[in-house]
Amino acid sequence: MKDSQVSKLIKAEKARQKKATNLIASENYVSKDVLEALGSELTNKYAEGYPGKRYYGGNSVVDKVEELAIKRALDLFKLSPDEWHVNTQALSGSPANLSVYVALLEKGDKVMGMSLDHGGHLTHGHKVSATGKFWTQVPYGVSKVSEILDYDEIESIALREKPKMIIAGFTAYPREIDWNRFREIADACGAILMVDMSHIAGLVAGGAYPSPFPFADIVTTTTHKTLRGPRGALIFAKKDVRALYKKIDRAVFPGLQGGPHMNQTAAIAVALKEAATSAFKKYAAQVVKNAQALAKALVDLGWRVISGGTDSHLILVDVWMDGKGIGGKEASDRLEAAGIIVNKNGIPYDTRGPVDPSGIRLGTAGETTRGKKEKDMLALAKKIDKVLRKA
Numbered sequence: 001m002k003d004s005q006v007s008k009l010i011k012a013e014k015a016r017q018k019k020a021t022n023l024i025a026s027e028n029y030v031s032k033d034v035l036e037a038l039g040s041e042l043t044n045k046y047a048e049g050y051p052g053k054r055y056y057g058g059n060s061v062v063d064k065v066e067e068l069a070i071k072r073a074l075d076l077f078k079l080s081p082d083e084w085h086v087n088t089q090a091l092s093g094s095p096a097n098l099s100v101y102v103a104l105l106e107k108g109d110k111v112m113g114m115s116l117d118h119g120g121h122l123t124h125g126h127k128v129s130a131t132g133k134f135w136t137q138v139p140y141g142v143s144k145v146s147e148i149l150d151y152d153e154i155e156s157i158a159l160r161e162k163p164k165m166i167i168a169g170f171t172a173y174p175r176e177i178d179w180n181r182f183r184e185i186a187d188a189c190g191a192i193l194m195v196d197m198s199h200i201a202g203l204v205a206g207g208a209y210p211s212p213f214p215f216a217d218i219v220t221t222t223t224h225k226t227l228r229g230p231r232g233a234l235i236f237a238k239k240d241v242r243a244l245y246k247k248i249d250r251a252v253f254p255g256l257q258g259g260p261h262m263n264q265t266a267a268i269a270v271a272l273k274e275a276a277t278s279a280f281k282k283y284a285a286q287v288v289k290n291a292q293a294l295a296k297a298l299v300d301l302g303w304r305v306i307s308g309g310t311d312s313h314l315i316l317v318d319v320w321m322d323g324k325g326i327g328g329k330e331a332s333d334r335l336e337a338a339g340i341i342v343n344k345n346g347i348p349y350d351t352r353g354p355v356d357p358s359g360i361r362l363g364t365a366g367e368t369t370r371g372k373k374e375k376d377m378l379a380l381a382k383k384i385d386k387v388l389r390k391a
């Protein structure tokens with residue numbers, strides 16, 4: 001690269017990534033093939049529209065790229081093209097979720113989403129997100145005692161509020177979700193059921209977490225977390241008499257976006273093929289085993305792990321412990337100084353604010369890609385414990 005300034009920064013980031021232990025639950029390490037597709041000439045092409053229906057000439061090759069990504073996405077999650085449609089163009093998770101709102105809801109409609117401070121996402125209707133400004137969030141959360149989703153409570157809120165759409169999914173909830181129960185609740189109040197599986201998509205693909213597809217109307221996901229692809233998103237929609245998928249395609253383009261990033265689409269296609277291998281299946285199982293080993297080791301060392309453990313790649317640790325420990329910001333800073341990267345995170349019913357919450361969020365997707373196993377998690381827990389102990 002001729003640009004020495006940018007080249008130096010890329011090298012510095014590469015070195016940082018190599019040196020640090022990465023426990024950011026939403027990050028991962030892509031393959032060389034994914035990087036090659038991202039850095040390819042496909043980035044030069046404008047492709048507004050959909051395969052076979054573009055607004056620019058010269059799309060014969062990128063049409064095939066997008067068709068391949070679509071086929072691989074459906075195949076990976078064992079979906080028939082007669083029953084499911086997938087849009088591969090949303091640039092990332094938030095625009096993907098916003099596209100669903102724009103497609104399926106009227107301004108002001110009620111959307112039931114997990115509240116951010118219980119583990120939901122900004123785009124599940126939080127007031128600082130466009131999804132909370134233009135639509136009305138009806139929040140739900142976890143039980144104060146078990147810190148697990150309280151389905152009876154969710155059902156009674158849904159029956160009372162009659163939301164147009166219910167979103168099941170999270171960014172900081174460690175447990176399995178009962179997709180079937182969400183389906184029953186959505187049916188009982190006549191809501192569309194949207195699942196945001198961004199965090200767990202790779203685990204679902206690898207058979208290490210239950211699939212939401214038998215139950216959902218819409219499934220959105222980012223492609224760069226446990227799925228181990230480039231940054232990007234997929235929006236799956238069930239094909240039925242409502243033809244929701246047509247509205248979603250129109251919301252993505254021309255509703256919210258212009259030309260898709262075809263280099264990104266190609267990189268997604270590469271990652272989807274990788275995720276269909278038996279090696280990836282083993283990887284997904286190991287991600288969960290590692291998270292469970294790390295959670296158990298932390299509990300054994302005296303830390304309070306939210307809900308007592310994990311069924312996924314994600315662990316939420318209460319580092320404040322009612323004042324017996326330290327704040328989430330200090331915990332994250334101390335760990336970074338020791339070479340372990342995490343993010344500070346609120347815990348359910350947090351008594352501290354979002355800038356310095358009571359918890360940290362850990363995830364094992366990245367370190368599992370780097371070959372770490374359960375014994376490494378034990379060593380890591382001991383290191384974390386040493387760094388976080390109150391002086």
Ligand code: DSN
Binds near residue numbers: 025026093121171
């Ligand atoms: N930033 C993602 C995460 O860390 O979970 C959500 O957008």
